[in-house]
Amino acid sequence: MTSLVACAPASLALSLQVAGVVLLLFLVCGIALGYLLSQPIPLRGLLDAIISLPLVFPPIAIGFFLLMAFGRHGAIGGWLHQTLDWELVFSFQALVLASFVAGLPLVAKPIQSAIEGSARDLIEAAYTLGKGRMETLILVVIPVVRRSIVAGLTLGVGRSFGEVGITLMLGGNIIGSTETLSLAIYNRVLDGDFDCAAKLSMLLGLVSLGLFFLLRRLGRL
Amino acid sequence: MTSLVACAPASLALSLQVAGVVLLLFLVCGIALGYLLSQPIPLRGLLDAIISLPLVFPPIAIGFFLLMAFGRHGAIGGWLHQTLDWELVFSFQALVLASFVAGLPLVAKPIQSAIEGSARDLIEAAYTLGKGRMETLILVVIPVVRRSIVAGLTLGVGRSFGEVGITLMLGGNIIGSTETLSLAIYNRVLDGDFDCAAKLSMLLGLVSLGLFFLLRRLGRL
Amino acid sequence: MPDLQATLSFARKDFALDLDIGIPADGITALLGPSGCGKSTLLRLLAGLETPHQGHIRHGDRIWLDRAMDINLAPRHRRVGFMFQDYALFPHLSVARNIAFGLRRGVDKAACVRFWLDRLSLRPLAERKPSALSGGQRQRVALARALAAEPQVLLLDEPFSAVDFSLRQELRLMFQEAVADAGIPVVLVTHDLEDVRQVADRVGVMIDGQLRRLGPAEDVFARPGDAEVARVLGWPNTLAVQAWERDTARGAWGQVAASLDPLMRPPEVIAIHPDGPTPTSGQGLPVEVTRVTDMGGYHALLCRLADRSPLRIHLPKSSPVPRPGSSARLAIPRECVIPLRERSTAPNLTYPNPRHA
Amino acid sequence: MPDLQATLSFARKDFALDLDIGIPADGITALLGPSGCGKSTLLRLLAGLETPHQGHIRHGDRIWLDRAMDINLAPRHRRVGFMFQDYALFPHLSVARNIAFGLRRGVDKAACVRFWLDRLSLRPLAERKPSALSGGQRQRVALARALAAEPQVLLLDEPFSAVDFSLRQELRLMFQEAVADAGIPVVLVTHDLEDVRQVADRVGVMIDGQLRRLGPAEDVFARPGDAEVARVLGWPNTLAVQAWERDTARGAWGQVAASLDPLMRPPEVIAIHPDGPTPTSGQGLPVEVTRVTDMGGYHALLCRLADRSPLRIHLPKSSPVPRPGSSARLAIPRECVIPLRERSTAPNLTYPNPRHA
Amino acid sequence: EPLLIAAGAGYKKPLTEVYAAFEADSGIEVQAAFGNMQQVIAQTRDSGRIDLVVGERGFLTKTGLFEHFTPLGKGRLVLAYGIRPLGGYQALAEVSVERIALPDPKKAIYGRAATQFLERSGLMPEVQGKLMTLATVPQVSAYLVAGTVDAGFINITDALGIRDKLAGFVEIPADLYDPPVIALAYPEGRPVSAAAKTFADFLNTDRAKAIFAKYGLQ
Numbered sequence A, B: 001m002t003s004l005v006a007c008a009p010a011s012l013a014l015s016l017q018v019a020g021v022v023l024l025l026f027l028v029c030g031i032a033l034g035y036l037l038s039q040p041i042p043l044r045g046l047l048d049a050i051i052s053l054p055l056v057f058p059p060i061a062i063g064f065f066l067l068m069a070f071g072r073h074g075a076i077g078g079w080l081h082q083t084l085d086w087e088l089v090f091s092f093q094a095l096v097l098a099s100f101v102a103g104l105p106l107v108a109k110p111i112q113s114a115i116e117g118s119a120r121d122l123i124e125a126a127y128t129l130g131k132g133r134m135e136t137l138i139l140v141v142i143p144v145v146r147r148s149i150v151a152g153l154t155l156g157v158g159r160s161f162g163e164v165g166i167t168l169m170l171g172g173n174i175i176g177s178t179e180t181l182s183l184a185i186y187n188r189v190l191d192g193d194f195d196c197a198a199k200l201s202m203l204l205g206l207v208s209l210g211l212f213f214l215l216r217r218l219g220r221l
Numbered sequence C, D: 001m002p003d004l005q006a007t008l009s010f011a012r013k014d015f016a017l018d019l020d021i022g023i024p025a026d027g028i029t030a031l032l033g034p035s036g037c038g039k040s041t042l043l044r045l046l047a048g049l050e051t052p053h054q055g056h057i058r059h060g061d062r063i064w065l066d067r068a069m070d071i072n073l074a075p076r077h078r079r080v081g082f083m084f085q086d087y088a089l090f091p092h093l094s095v096a097r098n099i100a101f102g103l104r105r106g107v108d109k110a111a112c113v114r115f116w117l118d119r120l121s122l123r124p125l126a127e128r129k130p131s132a133l134s135g136g137q138r139q140r141v142a143l144a145r146a147l148a149a150e151p152q153v154l155l156l157d158e159p160f161s162a163v164d165f166s167l168r169q170e171l172r173l174m175f176q177e178a179v180a181d182a183g184i185p186v187v188l189v190t191h192d193l194e195d196v197r198q199v200a201d202r203v204g205v206m207i208d209g210q211l212r213r214l215g216p217a218e219d220v221f222a223r224p225g226d227a228e229v230a231r232v233l234g235w236p237n238t239l240a241v242q243a244w245e246r247d248t249a250r251g252a253w254g255q256v257a258a259s260l261d262p263l264m265r266p267p268e269v270i271a272i273h274p275d276g277p278t279p280t281s282g283q284g285l286p287v288e289v290t291r292v293t294d295m296g297g298y299h300a301l302l303c304r305l306a307d308r309s310p311l312r313i314h315l316p317k318s319s320p321v322p323r324p325g326s327s328a329r330l331a332i333p334r335e336c337v338i339p340l341r342e343r344s345t346a347p348n349l350t351y352p353n354p355r356h357a
Numbered sequence E: 001e002p003l004l005i006a007a008g009a010g011y012k013k014p015l016t017e018v019y020a021a022f023e024a025d026s027g028i029e030v031q032a033a034f035g036n037m038q039q040v041i042a043q044t045r046d047s048g049r050i051d052l053v054v055g056e057r058g059f060l061t062k063t064g065l066f067e068h069f070t071p072l073g074k075g076r077l078v079l080a081y082g083i084r085p086l087g088g089y090q091a092l093a094e095v096s097v098e099r100i101a102l103p104d105p106k107k108a109i110y111g112r113a114a115t116q117f118l119e120r121s122g123l124m125p126e127v128q129g130k131l132m133t134l135a136t137v138p139q140v141s142a143y144l145v146a147g148t149v150d151a152g153f154i155n156i157t158d159a160l161g162i163r164d165k166l167a168g169f170v171e172i173p174a175d176l177y178d179p180p181v182i183a184l185a186y187p188e189g190r191p192v193s194a195a196a197k198t199f200a201d202f203l204n205t206d207r208a209k210a211i212f213a214k215y216g217l218q
């Protein structure tokens, strides 16, 4: 393991940290969105489409637009900078944002279709037993569609592991500080350092497999 | 529409062609894999993991490895070149391969978890009514999990639209010949031609929305 | 003891429900009706799982629903114990946890769950998931879940249909006791007339989205009012009357004597109760016996009348049984013949009716 | 006419099934048993949806399953008409298409579907999806689907449980006709004793994964063999005998006279049939009447014996009815008392038994 | 405060070594960002956090984002062979050479250099049909390694890096193109810190020059 990570020692820890934070975000937002989209709310079709959209744009283009929005001259970034003196670009939060945007649709959509498919009656049963929307979500919906949640999280976290384009722009690809494992692979490949790229890929593959099996185990509980 | 596509006139048609072919491939392979993974076959866990793996690697790295494999010096490419005198790299097929690899897990996983969740009894019922595996798949499983199929196809085709890294390496990003719409956006962004990138993004967004709504309509039938 | 009062109009493609119903808080109200008449829909409306197009529901002096005033209490605030026809058990929870799901805070959960497990003979299955239960076991879990939540109103959709004879007897007794303690409005949908006879204090009969008859059990069974209701209540023999001659009804099937109320218009239909008619060697209704079945306590005779319409008769074990295929004459006592309308015009007893009160 | 023969051993956590069963191709075999005894599991084993750990199934002279020889015919080649307890209708297909699903090639599909829609009163619902059907409507669709496929064996899990009295009567008749034409082995799981009395030619009783009793209906009803089986078959009164004195059985509950076979060991349990005992002013079994219910054709008396164990008696409408709360003495005719074992030792009639044949 | 220096991905190897030497020498930490030049520009403008940029002078000047420049050296163009060795750049005209890759002249400085060379050497009319325009230098390298193109134009730094995987390479004579000038640029409006000055001074040392030379930048 140590020999595998030798080419980019800090990147593994960074990737795992990002994945950890993003996993939590996906758990909360992915499930909430999936649930929301399965209920008959107004403008559902539009929301549905908007969530899926990040998927269809080249990541690097999304990264560019986010950079402009969150940069000093950007609408959001300017405000953040002025009022909070906080800068997103090049920070850890930027890496998280990048992964989050890339993976969210992959988490929310499978959850949505699972809830639509199999939880309707059970939601009604929970209501008659005195539970509110929130309790029903936690006590019934989530456990019932947990297979799909795991499938969604696997896809989302997987994508977040592999995401390069947005991360590159927002995170800055700063060696040792915002260089995630997949950015490191990307960099090594573009440098022509294929040995190192192969080793890092192996590492990424192993770590991902580990994560998948962990998630599957959780889904079976 | 014409003004939107003016910057990269051939790319829209190319992207749509790729999406069309990939959609067909996803329909067949995605459903077949999803079904396979939902049945108690040997080595299921492994197959499951392998399918999800492309997701976790940076697309450009995958592209690179595929390029090495399919290049003239590569194991597969060398053989193809010698026996069939056919080269994948730079071709339309390369674009399709890139999109397919990127999107496959997004199609197969939601379908798998949907079948596991809701089609078991119905499969048994179809068996007692004299249907074989294949007939059951077509007459029962597919229609019953069609929501998840649509969700999966939306994700998969969306990703295939937005995929840049693999396409770049395998397709060659040859202006006018292997430049898909998202590669065109990527190129314009890296050229600093933001006007054009914005226009093309708008176009891609519109086309994708159209496709999503079409798929959703189909899923409701 | 708060009662439940509802006036509801609800429609969906090919189906309309339109009724007034009042359910007092003592005793059990059984709801019967042909398949598809709207029983489950009525329960769903009462529980708030479906919203009527017009209507009003009142529980005691609390208003649950008033379309005119735009009041619609959410299902969870109605505290209705609802047993679904297809159970809707939570697949991820064990039997014990399914039962515990609706328990109020402050209740000793473990003790309460144990109590219901025992009452419904589910103790050894406490840790199973619903997917590992048989049909009847699932049904009992659903019943326990609905009862355990200490509901203010109990709505049960065919709670005993999947259990065997002796367990069914036990469940009926258990259920009567449990409900007698609670003092809440209870609606029991069932197709089993023995259930109704044994546990129901009141009977409601729905036909085609309407409550055709509601009243004390004995009264409804004795005077079903119209032919459709009679059929639901186990009067198997309804015969159209073509003409009345004094107090003899005549039709293509033959003729029988009946007591007629001289002040009322003669009815278009009569029903013949299966218990009462006996074979006779004298005057009687000519029939052809097609089938004889030993039903344990009695023999069931399936006969054909002159116009080949069927007639079902129960003979006590003590009386001689004609052979299948033979012809016979049946003496039909007057009290076994009741007059019916094609469709009831008698007002329903809807227990303090909100529209007229 | 090929019959169906099975010898099966199957186990899962907390449950084991172990039996020999033979089902001839004429008439209907009803299968009864307490909830969870393994009826649905047996049907699933016969249909090939579950694989036994050991066993052998033969249909006519075709072997469906032989674990020893590693033969296991796939469900679809067994051509079993299977009606699932929870229906398993295809949610994406209309009623008509659900029914058409299993039709063989070469059949006139439209005509066949129309035929079954009519027979089960489903005509107006032909284009509905199952989700828009009531419980009883779903059940009928499931029944139609199983019957329409022209199966070689018919296995039905509670086919009539969710329909009302009069439709149930019609369905039973329809079903008997349909099956009489077909000449195939038919197994009908039901909890309704009227179903059994009216349609079953043979009755099987399962207890705890074992086939305790199988034989012609009248025979099984008349001689259930052991107390558990008796309870399933609607003998509500089983009493443990502490001592025999000549032909009088004695227990804490009192004493009754019974005809004893002098060659057999005196039984440990007796059952008293509810039809037959009558109140008497002379000698009799002392009881306390706790409840009287008008069951339409008769009155049901719930009584308590000396040791407070319950006794259920049916009185014909013609006899006088004691008041609830009063004490009474019951004359119990000898033929109403049958001897039972705690558990049957009598061999089952398993219709040419493959093990012994 | 560490020093944040962004640079074109093509200079990664020499710069990484220079940064390490500088850190050892001065004790000032360098945060190194590498990327496509357009990306570097966008980040410089939108983040406002980049202290120094390393890139081609002409390109950087056009953006108008920089105040002044310190030249570091000149880049060199090479022709690398993918499938089998060729006998110098004249061989490009031969029929056996089917595909020649070059970086996009609009985006990549070595793409522009390659077109200049082809025009000045008079080869352009003969090879026009064989040219494959790819996005970047690394991509050309990848295609060479994969054996998908017969030859390709890349810079000497890259060529040295993948020397083992190539069939060989020749340097293009400097008079047949305008060698790109690599320069250190100071973003406008960002005060030049002491650390930045120290770094600029360090680049003039022999030690730094030797590192650049090792990678073909002189």
Ligand SMILES: Nc1ncnc2c1ncn2[C@@H]1O[C@H](COP(=O)(O)OP(=O)(O)OP(=O)(O)O)[C@@H](O)[C@H]1O
Pocket (backbone or CB within 6 Å): C012, C013, C015, C033, C034, C035, C036, C037, C038, C039, C040, C041, C042, C085, D131, D132, D133, D134, D135, D136, D137, D162, D163
């Ligand atoms: N979800 C639905 N959408 C449309 N129509 C429905 C739906 N559910 C039920 N129906 C129809 O509404 C009518 C009333 O159904 P309901 O379920 O209330 O009947 P029911 O009296 O409970 O019958 P059963 O005794 O068979 O359960 C039926 O005609 C049925 O076909």
Ligand SMILES: Nc1ncnc2c1ncn2[C@@H]1O[C@H](COP(=O)(O)OP(=O)(O)OP(=O)(O)O)[C@@H](O)[C@H]1O
Pocket (backbone or CB within 6 Å): C131, C132, C133, C134, C135, C136, C137, C162, C163, D012, D013, D015, D033, D034, D035, D036, D037, D038, D039, D040, D041, D042, D085
């Ligand atoms: N999928 C399963 N996994 C484990 N145990 C099961 C499963 N299904 C049923 N069982 C258990 O197996 C036994 C037999 O079940 P089965 O469904 O055959 O009963 P049944 O006779 O059909 O009962 P019912 O009349 O209630 O439908 C029961 O004890 C039940 O709890």
Ligand code: MOO
Pocket (backbone or CB within 6 Å): A058, A059, A060, A162, A163, A164, A165, A166, B058, B059, B060, B162, B163, B164, B165, B166
């Ligand atoms: O498709 Mo990307 O831009 O390499 O993440």
Ligand SMILES: [Mg+2]
Pocket (backbone or CB within 6 Å): C039, C040, C041, C085, C157, D134, D135, D136
């Ligand atoms: Mg219903």
Ligand SMILES: [Mg+2]
Pocket (backbone or CB within 6 Å): C134, C135, C136, D039, D040, D041, D085, D157
């Ligand atoms: Mg069962």
